[in-house]
Amino acid sequence: MLIFICDDDRQELKAMEAHLAKAAAELSADVEIAAYTSGESLVKAVEEGACPALAVLDIYMEGMNGVETGCSLRRLHPDVFVAFLTASRDFAVDAFELDALHYMVKPVTTDMFCALLTRLMARMNRSVQVLELPIGRGEKVRFPIEKINRIISKNRGVEISVQGRSSTWLPCLFREVEAKLHDEPDFLHLGRGCMVNLNSVRNIDYDLCYLKDGESFLISRRERSKVQNCYSDFLFRKMNAAKENSQW
Numbered sequence: 001m002l003i004f005i006c007d008d009d010r011q012e013l014k015a016m017e018a019h020l021a022k023a024a025a026e027l028s029a030d031v032e033i034a035a036y037t038s039g040e041s042l043v044k045a046v047e048e049g050a051c052p053a054l055a056v057l058d059i060y061m062e063g064m065n066g067v068e069t070g071c072s073l074r075r076l077h078p079d080v081f082v083a084f085l086t087a088s089r090d091f092a093v094d095a096f097e098l099d100a101l102h103y104m105v106k107p108v109t110t111d112m113f114c115a116l117l118t119r120l121m122a123r124m125n126r127s128v129q130v131l132e133l134p135i136g137r138g139e140k141v142r143f144p145i146e147k148i149n150r151i152i153s154k155n156r157g158v159e160i161s162v163q164g165r166s167s168t169w170l171p172c173l174f175r176e177v178e179a180k181l182h183d184e185p186d187f188l189h190l191g192r193g194c195m196v197n198l199n200s201v202r203n204i205d206y207d208l209c210y211l212k213d214g215e216s217f218l219i220s221r222r223e224r225s226k227v228q229n230c231y232s233d234f235l236f237r238k239m240n241a242a243k244e245n246s247q248w
Contacts, residue, residue: 001029002051006036006069007058007085013037016056016085016108023113027130028144028164029121038062039069046076054101054120059086070100081123083116114142131160131180133172141170145184149200149211151177153193161213163200185237188230191220198234 005020007013013035024031034052036042040063042055055073059066070082083102101123102116118130129145149161153174160177161167174193181187186198190209194217202210207224210216219227 001053002032002034004034004036004042004045004050004052004055006039006042006055006061006066008037008061008063009058010037012058012106012108019108019110020056020113020117022110023117026110026114026142026144027117027121028147028162029117031117039064039066039072042069043072043076046073051077052080053124054081054083054116056083056085056116059084081120111140129184131177133170133177133180135170141168143168145181146197146199148197149213150197150215150217151181151195152217161215186234188227188234189223190217190227191223198231201231204228204231 003020005013005016007016017033017035020031020033023029034045034050036045039057039061042057043064046052055070057066057069061069064072066084066086070084073080073082081101082099083104084100085104085106085108087106101119104112104116114130131143131145131148132140133143135141143160143162147163149163151161151174152159154169157169157171158174158177159167159169178189178195181195187195188198188201188209189195196209196211196217200211200213202212204210204219204227207219207221208216209219209227
């Protein structure tokens, strides 16, 4: 997914790119970023055939400002999503007349870009479900739910394993994390202090759950019947989904 960012202040542009890249990594979004220092150069790139899914435009720029750039971009590429970044809300009305996806006030943060990408994916029918957990001092960390392999209670906190990343330890109570995932049908409780994503399971024996990454976990005696039933239901759902997809 190609995303354009544009700001005539190179330091601001560098910060935008860093926060956007970090947000994309947190959400496991496949993003390619192209940076421009003027609205004119961005529009020229589209005239030459570039097709961004999103353009993040600083409003206060020399020459063609952000709103003018957004208007020109929309004429060339009507389906593009546009978001605006500025130090003031003076142009907010103009921005929303363009049906802006988001309007962000500087200074930029990774949280802003996480919110922006989540909105973008929802509008593109690619909504990302995220597990958001506090880590102190008002800060939060996010994990794309579909990418989580397992969650275990460890050292008075939780250890979360995500595809393509090393495990992360957080000072959260396991029961609080479990409550946040209570309505997620693909997460299975194996016993005290252990949950797995069924999409990460290779197979389940009588008392052991084997993950695709080679890890294995003991299933508690009281949970064995429930685990077997949930795993069978999961496989059944997957089989039906595969059949439906093959019909199209």
